[in-house]
Amino acid sequence: MSTGKLKIDWAAQYMPVLASIKKQFEKDKPFKGMTIGMALHVEAKTANLVQTLAAGGAKVYITGCNPLSTQDDVAAALNEVKNVHCYAKRGCTVDEYYAAIEQVLDAAPSITIDDGMDLIHYLHTKRRELLKKVIGGCEETTTGIHRLRAMAAEKKLEFPVVAVNDTPMKRFFDNVHGTGESALSSIMITTNTLIAGKYLVVAGYGYCGRGLAQKAHGLGAKVVVTEVDPRRALEAHMDGYHVMTMDQAAEIGDIFVTTTGNTSVIGKDHFGKLKAGAILANAGHFNVEIDIAWLAKHADSTVERDGIITYILKGKPVHVLAEGRLVNLATPKGMGHPIEVMDLSFALQALCARYIAEQGDSLKGGVYDVPQEIDEQVARLKLASLGLSIDELSAAQKKYQCSWDIGT
Numbered sequence: 001m002s003t004g005k006l007k008i009d010w011a012a013q014y015m016p017v018l019a020s021i022k023k024q025f026e027k028d029k030p031f032k033g034m035t036i037g038m039a040l041h042v043e044a045k046t047a048n049l050v051q052t053l054a055a056g057g058a059k060v061y062i063t064g065c066n067p068l069s070t071q072d073d074v075a076a077a078l079n080e081v082k083n084v085h086c087y088a089k090r091g092c093t094v095d096e097y098y099a100a101i102e103q104v105l106d107a108a109p110s111i112t113i114d115d116g117m118d119l120i121h122y123l124h125t126k127r128r129e130l131l132k133k134v135i136g137g138c139e140e141t142t143t144g145i146h147r148l149r150a151m152a153a154e155k156k157l158e159f160p161v162v163a164v165n166d167t168p169m170k171r172f173f174d175n176v177h178g179t180g181e182s183a184l185s186s187i188m189i190t191t192n193t194l195i196a197g198k199y200l201v202v203a204g205y206g207y208c209g210r211g212l213a214q215k216a217h218g219l220g221a222k223v224v225v226t227e228v229d230p231r232r233a234l235e236a237h238m239d240g241y242h243v244m245t246m247d248q249a250a251e252i253g254d255i256f257v258t259t260t261g262n263t264s265v266i267g268k269d270h271f272g273k274l275k276a277g278a279i280l281a282n283a284g285h286f287n288v289e290i291d292i293a294w295l296a297k298h299a300d301s302t303v304e305r306d307g308i309i310t311y312i313l314k315g316k317p318v319h320v321l322a323e324g325r326l327v328n329l330a331t332p333k334g335m336g337h338p339i340e341v342m343d344l345s346f347a348l349q350a351l352c353a354r355y356i357a358e359q360g361d362s363l364k365g366g367v368y369d370v371p372q373e374i375d376e377q378v379a380r381l382k383l384a385s386l387g388l389s390i391d392e393l394s395a396a397q398k399k400y401q402c403s404w405d406i407g408t
């Protein structure tokens with residue numbers, strides 16, 4: 001069996017929720033006659049989503065959503081699956097990245113599934129003739145949804161897109177536990193350095209940041225949080241972390257991880273203050289959270305190792321992981337989020353794609369919440385797979401919750 005297929009099968013055994021949806025799709029064929037175009041991180045868990053959609057009758061065309069996150073053996077294995085075409089390649093140039101998006105769009109998809117909105121952006125700017133064929137789409141991540149909402153506000157989003165990221169079953173697990181565990185495991189395996197006792201600076205205390213802070217604390221790090229939102233900064237303070245500005249953190253941090261979705265969070269004002277040997281990683285979005293363009297321009301020299309570029313700044317080494325791209329997926333050994341977490345995210349994707357297939361025609365262009373029934377269905381399927389039971393509201397409790405006339 002190929003290594004790609006072995007990886008896909010390995011992941012499958014820990015994805016019970018997606019497996020049960022696949023079974024249902026095999027019976028119902030909700031995507032019969034439809035084409036789904038995708039830009040996601042092409043690796044084993046994503047391959048299981050692709051197979052689920054294909055089992056539901058779709059022709060699936062997929063490429064990557066990050067130049068460094070594709071696992072080529074998984075991409076090759078996907079090309080062996082009936083009705084699946086994969087164009088992703090690890091280490092592609094930006095031109096090759098968009099050429100692959102172009103190939104996905106050549107298939108004229110009726111449904112899009114994006115992680116970061118690059119596919120939808122390309123479709124709306126360069127392949128507008130295909131827009132009329134699209135029923136709707138799904139978006140996986142926070143920044144993709146920020147971009148979609150900005151587009152919708154300018155009335156430029158021409159079909160409905162489900163904000164998969166924004167539903168509890170996605171961000172309470174994927175963003176928090178997934179990013180926390182996978183970013184740290186990737187940093188550890190890439191650098192082979194210790195976390196315990198180090199100052200680990202987390203930029204941004206959103207869903208990803210709090211997961212990372214919690215897991216780093218569990219490993220014995222002295223966690224520092226930087227924020228721009230006063231409420232989230234206070235939350236971090238009361239959760240027991242040191243809160244300060246990046247200017248201050250730059251002087252004491254050993255390891256820095258950005259989770260903001262923003263630009264130049266670690267930038268020209270900070271690099272000069274870093275300690276020799278500081279390690280910088282991004283677990284948020286594009287490769288702009290750390291201003292690597294400035295580093296490349298101003299470093300005296302650079303040294304490249306597997307997944308690490310060392311910039312020598314006035315004799316001082318500063319190490320950037322994965323070229324400033326997502327550290328959990330873009331380092332040579334980065335495996336992405338743990339399988340069980342992606343089982344939930346991709347169960348949502350599969351059910352939301354079905355929702356679009358069935359309801360998309362009746363929705364206007366814009367960003368839509370994941371229907372609550374889908375969110376609850378995924379939670380119930382996961383609980384069932386764990387053998388866990390929960391209580392049910394009695395009729396009296398339901399009535400009490402909706403009443404206003406019963407007081408002290």
Ligand SMILES: NC(=O)c1ccc[n+]([C@@H]2O[C@H](COP(=O)([O-])OP(=O)(O)OC[C@H]3O[C@@H](n4cnc5c(N)ncnc54)[C@H](O)[C@@H]3O)[C@@H](O)[C@H]2O)c1
Binds near residue numbers: 179204261262286
């Ligand atoms: N690595 C992954 O696999 C992974 C997983 C999920 C989400 N993401 C990405 O991670 C990013 C964060 O996602 P989230 O769900 O935590 O979003 P979020 O909105 O909950 O959190 C982002 C936080 O960053 C803060 N922030 C913004 N600019 C800042 C700055 N200059 N300095 C300090 N803090 C700043 C915001 O105030 C906010 O609290 C997004 O880009 C998202 O797409 C990555």
Ligand SMILES: N[C@@H](CCSC[C@H]1O[C@@H](n2cnc3c(=O)[nH]cnc32)[C@H](O)[C@@H]1O)C(=O)O
Binds near residue numbers: 040115165285328
């Ligand atoms: N295209 C952007 C997107 C940010 S990825 C952030 C998303 O990746 C998703 N993700 C994290 N790990 C995995 C994985 O292992 N497989 C597939 N998707 C993943 C996760 O759901 C999260 O919302 C970029 O690469 O810069």
